[in-house]
Amino acid sequence: MVSCQPNGKYEVFPPPVFDAAVLSRQSEIPVQFVWPEEDKPTPDTHEELHVPLIDLGGFNSDQPEVAAEVVRQVGVACAEHGFFQVVNHGVPYELVSEAQRCMESFFSMPLCEKERAKRKPGESCGYASSFTGRFSSKLPWKETLSFSFSPFSSIVLDYFIGALGEEFRQFGQVYQEYCEAMSGLSLKIMEMLGMSLGIGRAHFRDFFLSNESIMRLNYYPPCQKPELTLGTGPHCDPTSLTILHQDDVGGLQVFTDGRWRTIAPKTNAFVVNIGDTFMALSNARYKSCLHRAVVNRESARKSLAFFLCPKMNKLVKPPGILVDHDHPRAYPDFTWSALLEFTQKHYRADMNTLDAFSRWIQGTAA
Numbered sequence: 001m002v003s004c005q006p007n008g009k010y011e012v013f014p015p016p017v018f019d020a021a022v023l024s025r026q027s028e029i030p031v032q033f034v035w036p037e038e039d040k041p042t043p044d045t046h047e048e049l050h051v052p053l054i055d056l057g058g059f060n061s062d063q064p065e066v067a068a069e070v071v072r073q074v075g076v077a078c079a080e081h082g083f084f085q086v087v088n089h090g091v092p093y094e095l096v097s098e099a100q101r102c103m104e105s106f107f108s109m110p111l112c113e114k115e116r117a118k119r120k121p122g123e124s125c126g127y128a129s130s131f132t133g134r135f136s137s138k139l140p141w142k143e144t145l146s147f148s149f150s151p152f153s154s155i156v157l158d159y160f161i162g163a164l165g166e167e168f169r170q171f172g173q174v175y176q177e178y179c180e181a182m183s184g185l186s187l188k189i190m191e192m193l194g195m196s197l198g199i200g201r202a203h204f205r206d207f208f209l210s211n212e213s214i215m216r217l218n219y220y221p222p223c224q225k226p227e228l229t230l231g232t233g234p235h236c237d238p239t240s241l242t243i244l245h246q247d248d249v250g251g252l253q254v255f256t257d258g259r260w261r262t263i264a265p266k267t268n269a270f271v272v273n274i275g276d277t278f279m280a281l282s283n284a285r286y287k288s289c290l291h292r293a294v295v296n297r298e299s300a301r302k303s304l305a306f307f308l309c310p311k312m313n314k315l316v317k318p319p320g321i322l323v324d325h326d327h328p329r330a331y332p333d334f335t336w337s338a339l340l341e342f343t344q345k346h347y348r349a350d351m352n353t354l355d356a357f358s359r360w361i362q363g364t365a366a
C-alpha cells in the first residue's frame with residue numbers, strides 16, 4: 001500500500017494522487033515530478049518571444065488592403081514557428097472571465113469531489129490530478145479537466161451535468177458557450193490560414209465546420225522547486241489549432257532558434273498555435289512548434305486550451321495545390337481518430353509525435 005505520511009513525504013513511490021494542497025507547500029519534490037537535465041525547466045526565463053498581434057477587426061474590415069496585410073502577417077508567423085496572438089476577436093471579456101472564475105472554483109474543491117469526474121485509462125476526457133497512474137516519470141505539475149466539444153449539440157452542458165450533477169449546470173452553460181465561441185473563432189482563423197496559403201477562405205473553414213474538438217482546463221499549483229518540475233512538458237500539440245487563454249501569471253514558453261522564450265500574458269488576447277494535424281493539412285508549409293509550461297513558487301496559474309480537431313473519421317490530406325515537385329507529400333493520409341488513439345494508448349505526445357505516428361501507421365498498414 002502507498003501511504004502519505006504526516007510530514008507530507010510518501011512512504012513508497014509512486015504517490016497515489018497529485019494532491020495540490022499538500023504538494024504545493026512541500027520543498028521535497030517526489031522523484032516522479034523531477035524532470036531530467038536535458039529538459040531543464042527555466043522558470044526565470046524572462047526573454048520574450050514577440051509573436052504578431054493579429055487584429056481580427058482588421059481582417060473583418062471592408063478595406064481589402066487591411067485584411068490582406070493581416071493575412072500576410074499570419075502566413076509569416078505560421079511558416080516561421082506557428083504561434084501568434086489574436087486581439088479584437090469578438091469573444092466577450094465577461095465570458096472569458098467567467099470561464100476563468102469557474103475554473104478557480106472547480107479546482108478549489110476537495111480532491112474527492114473533483115475525482116467524481118475522473119479520467120478513465122485510454123480516454124481523453126475527465127479530471128486528472130497530474131498523470132499519476134498514466135505515466136510513471138516526468139509527471140506534470142498540474143491538474144486538468146478535459147471534455148469534448150462538437151458544434152450543433154449541447155455536449156458540454158450534458159457532460160458537466162452527467163459527470164458532476166445538476167449543481168454543475170451553470171458551469172456547463174459557461175463552458176458550452178465558451179467552446180461555441182472558440183469554435184467560431186477557430187473557423188475565422190481557418191479562413192485566414194486558407195487565404196494565406198493561397199487556397200481561398202472556404203477550404204479549411206468548411207473542413208472544420210463540423211469539428212470534434214477538446215477543451216481543457218489547466219490548473220498549475222505553486223511549486224517550491226520550480227527549477228525541477230514542469231507544468232506541461234515539452235510537446236507539439238497533436239491537434240489542429242490551439243486557442244489558449246492564459247491568466248496574468250505567465251509560464252508559457254516556446255522553443256525557437258535554439259532557446260526557450262516566454263509568451264507573456266496579454267489581457268484580452270488569445271495565444272494561437274498550429275498543431276501537428278494542421279501541419280499535415282498544410283503539407284508542412286506551416287509549423288507545429290515545441291512549447292511547454294513552467295510553474296512558479298508563489299502563484300497558481302490557470303489556462304484554458306481549446307484544441308480544434310477534425311471530425312474523427314474525416315481524411316486528413318492536404319489540398320492538391322499544396323503538393324508539387326518542390327513540395328512532395330510530407331505525411332501520409334490519416335484520420336484524427338487514429339492520431340488521438342496513438343497519443344492516448346501508444347505514445348506520449350512530445351516533439352516527434354507526427355513523425356512517430358507516420359511511421360506507426362505505415363507499419364500497421366504494411
Ligand SMILES: C=C1C[C@]23C[C@H]1CC[C@H]2[C@]1(C)CCC[C@@](C)(C(=O)O)[C@H]1[C@@H]3C(=O)O
Nearest residue numbers: 140214232233235237238239307340343349
Ligand atoms: C489529444 C490530446 C493529447 C493531449 C491533450 C490533447 C491535446 C494536447 C495533448 C498534450 C497536452 C500534449 C502534452 C502532453 C500531454 C500528455 C499533456 O501534458 O497533457 C498531452 C495531452 C494528453 O495526452 O492528455
Ligand SMILES: O=C(O)CCC(=O)C(=O)O
Nearest residue numbers: 218232251252293303305
Ligand atoms: O498552459 C499553457 O500555457 C500551455 C498548455 C499546453 O501547451 C497544452 O495544454 O497543450
Ligand SMILES: [Fe+2]
Nearest residue numbers: 236237242291
Ligand atoms: Fe500545447
